Amino acid sequence: MIRNVLPRLTLRGVVTALLVLLGIGLVVHQSPRFAYAGYAPFQTPTGRAWLTLGLLGLWLLCWGIGLLVRRVSRVRISWEPAPSAPAIDTSGEARATAIALARVDHLFRCAQAVLRKGGPLWRLGRHSLYRLPWYVVLGETGSGKTSLLSSSRLAFLHAREEAAWQPGDPCRFWLGDQAVLVETDASLTGTASHSAWQRVLTRLRRARRRCPVNGAIVVVDAARLLAAGEEVVARAAAMRAQLEAMQGRLRVRFPVYVIITHCDRLDGFDAFFQQLDRRSADQVWGVTLPAGADGRGQHALAMFPAQFAALVRRLQDRVVDALAACGDAARAGQAYGFPAQFEALGQPLGAMLHEAFTASPYAVTPWLRGVYFTSAAQDGGEPLRCASPLAAALHAGARPPATAMAARHGYFVSHLLRQVIFREPGLAGRGSPVSRYGRAAGYAIAMILMGAVALAGAGLVSSYRHNAEWVARVQEGNARLAELAAQAGGSTDPAAMVALLDAAGWPVGGAGFLLRGFGLYQGQPLDRAAQANYRALLRETVLPFVQARAHAVMLDRQRDEDDRFDALRVYLMLGDAGHYRAATVMDWVRADARAWPVNDAQRADLLRHAQVLFGMRGFLPELASDAPAVAQARADIAAQPLADRLFGALMPRLRAEFPATLSVAQLAGPEAALVLRRASGEPLSKGVPAPYTRDGYARYRALRDAAVAAVRQDQWVMGAEAGPRPTAGQLKAQIDAAYFSRYMQAWDALLGDIRAVSLAQAQDGAALVRLLAGSDSPLRRLLQAAAVQTTLAAVNDATGSPATPVDQHFDALHRLFVAPQGGHAPYAAIQDKLAEVSVFLDAVDAARQRGMPPPAGDALAALRTQAQDQPAPLADILDSLAAEGGTLALQDVRQRLDDLWRGNVVPFCHAAMDGRYPVDARSAVDMTEDDFSRLFAPNGLINTFFQANLAPYVDMTVRPWRWRPGAAKLHFSRAALQAFEDAATIRDAFFPDGAKTMSVRFELLPLSLDDYFDRFALTLGNQTLQYAHGPARAMAFQWPSMGAAPVARIDYEPAGPDGRSGMLLNGPWALFRLMDMGTLQQVRPDRFILKLQLSGKPVSLEVDASSVINPFALAALHRFRCVGTLQDTRAMAATRTRAGTPGGHRQLPGREGAESPETARREAAAG
Structure with missing residues (x-):
């Protein structure tokens, strides 16, 4: 009984049974856990039984619908018109078709029954049909299909009598030990629509759904290949239609093996291969084409001509051996002509393959796997026509007797099936998604x-x-x-x-x-x-x-x-x-x-x-x-007080809901750090706590109202003995007073802490002020945002409440942006003043670059005036900008003047004076008269520089000179001022009345002459004073003498004890060197006593200058030194220390890039 059941048992049935059992188990064990709204419908066994039956019924319904869909999909509707003539009686043909269909079904059932007996138990019946590969053998009548299989020496199972093949059957099963071959009748495959042929394909599909066949063997008679060309093409077309019908019906791609039989009928075949024994005759003779990248071998068809030519060459290589094995000349002639006979098959065979297996975009092309040549049995049939007239002449009458051929065996069959075709069952279905x-x-x-x-x-x-x-x-x-x-x-x-x-x-x-x-x-x-x-x-x-x-x-x-x-x-x-x-x-x-x-x-x-x-x-x-x-x-x-307690409980909640702060950066925009800073040093990322903003105020009102409303709800907490409580309106007013006070404090603290970035710290003060004056400047945005945040009456508009104390407190700030009818807002005037200041600072910078004095500071004065009565922080910002603008202008003046002094005066001054007389009294080198005039004359370098640049900043009414108060920020040194005062003294002494050249006028009067000398003479240029102990007479002199050499000479008689009788001095400073050799005593500002020692003997002269301002005994002349810079470096260092900030300079928009050396020096000096 088990053997009767197991053949009908399939894997699908076992899996279905397991699924049903598993589902029933899940329903029984898990359905009680399902509940909805506390109701568990499957808690009872009855409920679980109905659930099981319902699921089974649903499964049966789905199965039935699927079966119906599969049945309906096979229905074909024909729209052919009805025949006009009476139908021909086809009862005989219909009966024959019915018999053929029944015979096909019977043969398939018998074959399947035999195949299922040998399968192991675990394969569960159906899968035993897949143990062996299945191949369909196709071919025309007489092509040698049966002979091919019979001579293959395969071990075929002999079917029982009821399952045995009978002549006229549509197909025949060859149940071999290595494969199952289904040989089809030639009449069955005459047309693709033959009902018996369709039934064979249907049974193949049902028997092995996953892989109905593993390949198709197409048997072609060699004799029919050499027929007329039209017949070969027709046979190829029929073959292609038959293979395409198989592929379409079976829905699987399979390889096709083309076997050319009856090759022994080619003249010379027996003589050529007579030396082969049984083992050699079993080898494969043909071409196995490689599978393409798509697994279908369509691209390999083009290789067949070359492969066939290789087979011909191989035969030609064996001609010598075949001739040696022949016993007589007649057989040798046949063997010699066999390669030509075989080569004659190439052209019709190639045409047939090309017609049957060429790829087409309109149909699925059959997959040609190989072409092979066999000789199943040498039956002594009529030989084929010779390939040429010469071959026919050579082989005429040379055919051996039929009795000799009857004893011969098949060639090239056994290994072809066993070692080639049956070894490739897995090719079927390859490349099919x-x-x-x-x-x-x-x-x-x-x-x-x-x-x-x-x-x-x-x-x-x-x-x-x-x-x-x-x-x-x-x-x-x-x-x-x-x-x-x-x-x-x-x-x-x-x-x-x-x-x-x-x-x-x-x-x-x-x-x-x-x-x-x-x-x-x-x-x-x-x-x-x-x-x-x-x-x-x-x-x-x-x-x-x-x-x-x-x-x-x-x-x-x-x-x-x-x-x-x-x-x-x-x-x-x-x-x-x-x-x-x-x-x-x-x-x-x-x-x-x-x-x-x-x-x-x-x-x-x-x-x-x-x-x-x-x-x-x-x-x-x-x-x-x-x-x-x-x-x-x-x-x-x-x-x-209740209000204080409510406010103390309310604010922590408000701070928890608004933990952030409204920072200065948010109020003023992304450019705030370029122009604004905090006086306290706090960063711009900090600001007013969020509870003191309009959003915070709106939330505060809701919390306040909720807290006041909750007072009544929480009255039970304080008990009935609590005293009288204020009304809701009084509570709100008291809480608001505390809140508004903190609101105003927060904004006053922020606005009072805002300052503009110091112009001394900015790389470009004009750009900084220009940014402040812009229509979208950070300062304007800050003030507007502050005005909005301090206008709480707008939040109260919905309730109609009057202006809050915050609105009244910041009313001056609000009015900045309120334009009167037909006019502009007050802040527009402030922007205009700031724009004028930026223009002024640009002019200061341009003047500095051109070496010119700065323009008048009217714009700064106007800005300082505008700053009065402005709300915070505007008043402090404008006032600081005005003050720092003036300082910046003076800084530019200082740097410009210092650059001019060091560039135009200092180099020449050092070159003309350093190490020269009279500045250096011990020097033997004189300062030239022209250089002295170029430096100290009224139109000289020093006086010209002083008058053009420094005179307005110096108080010259006092001695010594002093800097005026307005020049204190220039930080010029006291040494520089002393040098200019000394230069003025030297100018007045040497260049009287604005002379362009040096001129010293004076009178000399001899006072005494030692008795040793009889005569004394003093010559200056071309003027000579003589004295010989007589009445003294004064003589006027001018130095240097006009038109005379600059010489100072003293002559006296007799010669002194040292043998000298005089002295001679040359050069523009000979007069002063002469005076330096003696002692010059000042009697009054314009009179001096000159005492000389001549060879140790005294001589006294009285010198009367032409003016109290004279160069004699002039301390300024020897004190004067060329100062290298006008600036007081120690004061500037102290200023940098006070003004410097860790933040360094601030880069303003539009001023990026490298800066000039003058700008760098100015910024370094400004700190």
Whole structure:
């Protein structure tokens, strides 16, 4: 009986049965877990039975619909018109067709029954049909199909008598040990629409859906290849139609093997191959074409001519051996002509293959795998025509007798089938996505089903093991909980409570773990019991702890009254179920948790337990209250005004909702850092707290109204004995007063701290002021934003409230941007003044670059005037800009003048004076008269520079000169001023009356001459003074003498004891060198006594200068030095120290790039 059942048992049936059983098991075990709104419809066995029947019915319905769809898809509708003539009686033909179809079905059933007997049990029937490859053998009648298979020496199974082949059958099964071959009758494949042929293809498809056939063997008679060309083409077309019909019907791509039979009828075949033994005759003779990249071999057809030519060459190479094996000349002639006979097959064979296997875009092209040549049996048939007249002449009458040919065996058959065709069963379906995906899907489904069964079994085992472990853990947890409860002993220590509650609450939330499911889960009853114990423990520990904390806070006089009020409210709620609100209590617990003496982890755990306690549905605490403590707390809280307490409770909530700040960078825009700074040093990223903005004010109003409304709701907290309370309007006014005060303080502090970036710290002061004067400048944006944020009346427009104190306080700021009718806003005038200042600073910079004095500072004075009566921070910003603009202009003057002095005067001064007389009295080198005049003359370098640049800054009415107060910021040195004063003294002494050249006029009067000398003579240029102890007479001199050499000479007689009788001095300074040789005593400003020693003998002369301003005994002449710079470096260093900031210079828009050396020096000097 088992053998009768197993052939009908398939893998699909087994899988379907497993799925049904698995589904029934899931329905029975898991459907009771399904519930909706507390209703479980499948809790009873009856409900589960109806669910099972419903699912089975649904499955049967789907199966029936699928079957109907498959049946309907096979229906074909013909729209041919009805025949006009009476139908021909085709009852005989119809009966023959019915017999043929029945015979096909019978042969397939018998073959399948035989094949299924040999399959192993695990293949479950159907898959035994896939053990061996199936091939369809096609060919015309007489092409040698049967002879080919009979002579292959394959081990074929002889069918029983009822399954044996009978003449006229549409097909024949050859059940071999290596393959199953289905030989089709030639009449069956005459037309593609033959009903018996279609039935064969249908049965093949049903028998082996995954791979109906592994290939097709097309047998072609060699004799028919040499027929007329039209017949070959017709046969090729019929072959192609037949193969395309197979591929379309079987829905699988398979290789086609073309076998040319009856090659022994080629003249010379027997003589050429007579030396081959049985083993050599079994080898393969033909061409196996390679499969292309697509697995279909369509591109290999073009290789056939070359491969066939190679076969011909191989035969030609064996001609010598074949001739040697022939016994007579006649057979040798036949063997010699055989290659030519074989070569004659190439052209018709190539034409046939080209017609049958050339790729076409309109149909699926058959896959040509190989072309082979065989000789199944030498039956002595008529030889084929010779390839040429010469071959016919050579072989005429040379045919051996038929009796000699009858004993010969087949050639090139056995290995062709065994070693080539039957070794490639896997080629069928290659390159077909449908087949590949179908196999993959089948394997995947099988793996999924097996995995599901394995997982289900493993799940049941795991469920049992994990549930046992879970029960053991619950028992251990209960034991540990009892131990911890005994250790705690009613302690109120929060750390001890956390350990106890963690131990009690661990089973909660453990339900639903995957490995504890599958119908064996026991966590729900365990969790219900554990949760009941856990909640009871929460009431015994957390609830008293929270009440104790509220009691302590409400009596703590160090706390704010609003904190004490919140604690009092929670304390009363825990003792009065009528006023209990879980959300209020939990909010207070979270706020109070920061003061608990536990670490962060314990605090988080204790809060979680408190959340569970106060989040329980239906929980209403009723703890006993301490009436004296409540009365004391109420009395302390009532001592503070209600408005102050409400405001103190309101602001923390407002700050929590608006934690950020409205920074200066947000108010003034991204360019704020270029032009604005904080006087306090705070960064621009800080500003006004967000609660003091319009958004914060809007939220404040809502919180204020809610707090005032909550006063009535929380009246029960203070008790009935509380005194009279202010009305809601009074409360709002009192709270608003406190809020507006802080609002104004916040904005006053910010606006009063805003300053403009110092012009001395900016790389381009004009660009900085230009940016401030722009229509979208950071200063304008800051002031406008501040005006908007301090205009709170707009927020009150919806309620019609009047302007707030904030609006009144900042009214001056608001009016800056309010334009009168037909006019401009006041801030526009300020922008115009700033624009004028930027133009002034540009002019200062241009003047500095051109070496010119700066322009008048009228724009700065106008800006300083405009700064008066302006609101903060505008007044300070404008005033500082005016002051720093003036300083910057003076800084440019200082640098420009210093550059001019060092560039135009200092180099020549050092070259003309350093190491020369009279500046250096000990020097033997004289300063030239021209150089002296070029430096000190009224039109000289020093006086010209002074008069053009420094005279306005010097007070020359005092001695010594001093810098005027307005020049203090120039930081010019005292040494430079002294040098200019000395130069003026030298100018007045040497260049009287504005002379362009040096001129010294004076008179000499001899006063005394030593008795040793008889005569004394003093010559200056071309003027000579003589004296010989007589009456003295004064003589006028001018130095240098006009038209005379600059010579100073003294002559005296007799010669002195040293033998000298005079001295001679040359050069423009000879007069002064002469005076330096003696002693010059000043009697009055214009009179001097010159005492000389001539060879040790005294001579005295009186020198009367032409003016009190004279070069004699002139200290300025020897004191004068060329100063290298006009600047006072020590004062500038101190200024840089005071003005310097860590931020360095600020780069303004439009001034990027390298700066000039003059600019760098100016900025370094300015700090």
